[in-house]
Amino acid sequence: MGEPWFALRAVEDDDRPAVGVFARAHWASTTMVSSGRVYDLTQLDGFLAEEGGRWLGLVTYAIEAKRCQVVSLDSTAPGQGVGSALLAAVEAVARDRQSPYVWLITTNDNRHALDFYQHRGYRLVAVHRGAVDRARLLKPEIPRVGEGGIAIRDELELAKNLSDRP
Numbered sequence: 001m002g003e004p005w006f007a008l009r010a011v012e013d014d015d016r017p018a019v020g021v022f023a024r025a026h027w028a029s030t031t032m033v034s035s036g037r038v039y040d041l042t043q044l045d046g047f048l049a050e051e052g053g054r055w056l057g058l059v060t061y062a063i064e065a066k067r068c069q070v071v072s073l074d075s076t077a078p079g080q081g082v083g084s085a086l087l088a089a090v091e092a093v094a095r096d097r098q099s100p101y102v103w104l105i106t107t108n109d110n111r112h113a114l115d116f117y118q119h120r121g122y123r124l125v126a127v128h129r130g131a132v133d134r135a136r137l138l139k140p141e142i143p144r145v146g147e148g149g150i151a152i153r154d155e156l157e158l159a160k161n162l163s164d165r166p
């Protein structure tokens with residue numbers, strides 16, 4: 001495989017205002033409610049994919065108690081390897097920090113994300129029924145209807161243990 005056509009780098013403090021703009025464009029605000037917790041995406045660690053100064057994607061993550069949560073992952077260049085590269089960058093940090101359990105939340109409508117993560121070794125570990133309905137009380141901007149006209153109501157928790165054999 002050749003070199004990727006975009007660059008990856010860690011989010012730096014100077015990027016945080018632009019992370020806010022990016023987060024608002026993709027998630028309607030800078031906050032993300034996940035598993036009942038409110039995260040400020042502008043304050044998290046993360047990686048950017050960029051080309052010629054243009055942002056192509058952003059992943060944010062949080063490592064706590066030796067578990068690494070992918071809090072958000074967005075690509076604006078679909079199907080060109082940006083999402084995979086961002087996810088791999090977080091997995092590399094998780095390995096380095098001896099936190100090989102990587103987990104994330106997506107929503108019941110997001111069939112594309114479900115495919116994307118399962119193709120990369122993630123498995124469903126829980127369905128949190130009604131969790132998005134509860135999250136909407138904290139973040140009213142969460143849309144009610146998602147991909148394919150499906151009502152967004154439940155959180156799907158996926159995880160991958162990087163120590164496991166593939």
Ligand SMILES: CC(C)(COP(=O)(O)OP(=O)(O)OC[C@H]1O[C@@H](n2cnc3c(N)ncnc32)[C@H](O)[C@@H]1OP(=O)(O)O)[C@@H](O)C(=O)NCCC(=O)NCCS
Nearest residue numbers: 073074075077078079080081082083084106113115116119
């Ligand atoms: C999920 C997401 C991050 C993937 O990013 P991406 O840059 O398209 O990822 P990649 O290019 O590395 O891989 C995309 C997959 O879709 C396929 N694909 C091909 N053409 C595509 C297209 N036009 N649009 C989307 N995916 C396409 C790729 O071949 C690849 O398939 P694979 O899983 O069989 O390998 C991106 O779709 C996204 O930002 N979604 C919206 C936010 C979201 O749902 N985030 C995840 C939940 S928090």
